Amino acid sequence: MSGTFVGMPAFPEAAREAVRDATLRGNLRHATHTIRAKRAKAVAEVPDWDRLREAGKRIKDHTLLHLDRYLEQLEASVTAAGGTVHWAADAEEANRIVAGLVKATGESEVVKVKSMATQEIGLNEALEAEGIRAYETDLAELIVQLGKDRPSHILVPAIHRNRGEIRDIFRREMGAWGRPAPDGLTDTPAELAEAARLHLREKFLRAKVGISGANFMVAETGTLVVVESEGNGRMCLTLPETLISVVGIEKIVPTWRDLEVFLQTLPRSSTAERMNPYTSMWTGTTDGDGPRAFHLVLLDNGRTDTLADEVGRQALRCIRCSACLNVCPVYERAGGHAYGSVYPGPIGAILSPQLRGTGSEIDASLPYASSLCGACYEVCPVAIDIPEVLVHLRERVVEGGQVTSRGDKVVLKPAKGHAAERAAMRAARWAFSHPGALRTGQRLASRTRRLHPRTLPGPGRAWSGTRDLPEVPAEPFRDWWRRTDGGKDGVK
Amino acid sequence: MSARERILGRVRRALADVPRDDTPYERAVVRDYLREHGERTVEQTVDLLAENLADYRAVVHRTDFDELPYLVMRLLAERGSQYVLVPPGLPPEWMSAADPTRIHDRAVSTPQELDRVESVVTGCAVAIAETGTIVLDGSPDQGRRRITLVPDHHICVVRVPEQVVSSVPQALERLDPARPLTWISGPSATSDIELDRVEGVHGPRTLEVVLLPS
Structure with a gap:
């Protein structure tokens, strides 16, 4: 994963710092409690929730156990629909491919839709090193980017900031990136959203290259799906001439029909809505509508290593809804930064040590960043048994044993300190x-x-x-x- | 070795412990979840659509074929729109009473040109009652994706009841994945400030849905 978090202290030290920050704790408590009650209500509206959850789990498990077949099918479908498929074994390879594609267009700036995969590989920093400026367009990502900050939540990367802090960041930083914040900007959320609208619009209208991730990729049709709220996703997916999507290989579902499960479970689990405001679906390129060139970069970066672990592979079912963060008593108090990864919270505690290995201090400590209360498993819309994987990873840290690293089987020594x-x-x-x-x-x-x-x-x-x-x-x-x-x- | 071969090789080695299973996909996943939630008459389904659209701050209007042109005229006049975008296949009678200058979306129109247009009027492909969603598929009465994105005011006409389905599974059955699809549930919004929903970011900040009986 990216170097953004290298040198992070182990979770207990980072968490100890975080819980001393009263503002941070207040912000997190307010936000997580707001969304918790709303999610429960949105889920209660659907009487067959358990069956949808089970179907989602099975669809993902089936896909993972036949991943080679579905990857090849997806590649064929996307290619047939006019897209170009690239493969990237790790972050460096993915960054090189994307930088090369952007350079080939002759452009030196890109607009980005919020994407965990590009965060994970540190794409913005890699593009910067190549002289390409990447503009984040999701409101929370914008807040993080302008504030020279790190994301602390999967869905709402600026969850650790309250409205007053956001206003201050906008006033101070927007001018350096483009259109400055309006005079007399207050801290009402509507005014802050308006400021972001004005600031980003000129960037959307002139953008020639868009970069996105995807929530789902349908193998049989080659369709990509992006689920969002603000319309920045639609802007990035339809106005530029070139679209580059960087997507983890585990995001595949086999059939078009499979979307009927996840389009019901994802919005209710993440933003607690019956449906999120905007969902875009595109299949390759369409004459006269949207980008003329579409590139899909399929990213491994530790996913196949995770797949090799019989217990741990269930983490790859994750659809990045962040419900587990919002209910977690540890996350609520420690906040996202303490996890030292773009994937914080319970899912991060099992995903980061698998994608990156348990070699660093922070990664070896993450399986312990939990009281094993099981609230995360209860709310997970694809029924990932996070406590089970946590215990499994603790055993791996303490006892060592065989794991897969960059595709090779290696034997881990028992960790020091245990x-x-x-x-x-x-x-x-x-x-x-x-x-x-x-x-x-x-x-x-x-x-x-x-x-x-x-x-x-x-x-x-x-x-x-x-x-x-x-x-x-x-x-x-x-x-x-x-x-x-x-x-x-x-x-x- | 190419990255493709390397990744596929890693996947196959990772799955070496998994017994071979050739169950066809249709039988591999049990789908005992509901096709729709609750039983409703056609009228009740349309009512639910109206209710859920309004719940997410879309403005819902009901009219009939004769009144539609006047409703559209009124909605555009209330916005004070001087220009209105129309997709190529929009029924001309819908716009017959409207005052603003009609702008036809052309391939060469730049985003900056579209940004000067205040409103857009379209049809839709399907509407989902349970979630309060309208879906556009780029048909001639809906146009390219950008025309319903850049203007700040979108009027979308839904033909009821034939374009209305109850649920997400029923909507997917009706849609063609080969077309570019946009699912819209209320005006653009964000939950990024303290996880509280605020309407109005980059997409149209006003969404008006007209339910038109056929």
């Missing part, structure tokens, strides 16, 4: 298989209970820093059982 945990588990295994030693140990613990410290010493200190140690009972359970004949004789 030696105490492993030693404790080994000791437990030995004790439980030696009943005599266990009994002696338990009795000793009971007799010395008054002397036990409240917190653990040494490496255990971090663990007991946020937990209460359980009190050891006066008598071990097994002694009590024997003495009272399983409680039958009524003696306490």
Whole structure:
């Protein structure tokens, strides 16, 4: 993934910083609570939600298990409809292809629709290095770009900013990028939206190259689908002469009909709407309507490595709705930046360590950025069992083992820093298989209970820093059982 | 080795543990979800469409064939529009009473030219009652995608009840994926400021839907 987040501290340190920021916590609490109630209402309107969820899961699973076949079919359909398909094994390759395509048009600026894939590969920075300026046109992405900030939410990358902060960013920065913010701009959302409309319109009208991602790609027809609200997507997809779409290979669905599931579950899960304001669907190029050239860049960048993991591959079902972020108690408090990735929240905690591997400190810590409460799984419209994958990845971090990295099987060493945990588990295994030693140990613990410290010493200190140690009972359970004949004789 | 071969090779190796399964796709996925939600008469379906369109801040009008030209005239006059875009196949009688100068979309029209036009009048391909959505497919009465995007005021005529379906699955059945499709549910909006919905960003900020009985 992109270098944007290189050098991030592990999640616990970053989160500790974030929870000290009262403004951030207030902004996040307000936004996530607003959307939570609305989502529940939108979902309750659909009595067959569970069946739609199950169908979505199965469609995605089937696609993933036959991904080679559907990729080839998609390539053929897009090509037959007048598009050109490119393949990119990693971020660098994708960035090189896109920069080359833009240069071939002779243009030095592009307009962009919000896209997680291009965020992931750091496309804007790569284009900048080639002398190409990329303008983000989604309101939240614009706020992030103008504020020289990082996205903190999948759907609403500027969720960490409140209206006052947004007004300040617009006033301060818009002038350097184009049309300045109107005089006397206030912090009402309608005025802020109007300011973005005015600022971006000149860019849309003159743009010759548009760059997008896609929510879905239909293998049988070659159709791409972009789901949005503001109309910036429509602008970028229809006004430029050249359209370049960078899309992860897992975004395929086999048939046109499959859209009937996701177009019902995605809007309700993400913005809590029956339907989002605009959805664009295009198949290759159309004479006289929209771009004359269409390029599709199919991106791997760790997806096939994720696919190779039997448990972890379910993360590739994700349709990027962000419902799991909005319900997560950890995300609500820590915010998106602490996850050190364009994919924050519960889904990020299982996606980033799989796409990037668990080599860095931040990636090795992400599977622990959860209380395993399971709220994310409950709301997931494609039923990704995020807690299951988190536990699986924790095991991988602690125990090491075989994984796939850039297409090759490699054996991971157990991570450092988990030696105490492993030693404790080994000791437990030995004790439980030696009943005599266990009994002696338990009795000793009971007799010395008054002397036990409240917190653990040494490496255990971090663990007991946020937990209460359980009190050891006066008598071990097994002694009590024997003495009272399983409680039958009524003696306490 | 090309990137294509490399990626396809990685996919195949990643799936080496998966037993071969040749179940045809139609049978591989159980689709026991509903084709539509609830039972409604044709009139009730049209009413639901009107209700859901209005819920997302589209302005809904009902009229009949004789009154339509006057309604269109009135809506354009209320906006104060001097120019109105018309797609090539729009029934001329819809515009017969309208005052503004009609602008015909031509292949050479630039986005800047379109930006000087205040309003656009189109038909639609299908409308979805449950979600309050109209779908445009670039047919001659709807025109190119850009003409319903750049002007700030869109009047869309839906022929009821034949263009109205209940649900998303029914709409997809009627649509041709080979055509460029635009699904519109209310005027442009954003939830990007504190996750609260605000109408009016880049697309038409006023969407008026006219339900026209045939």
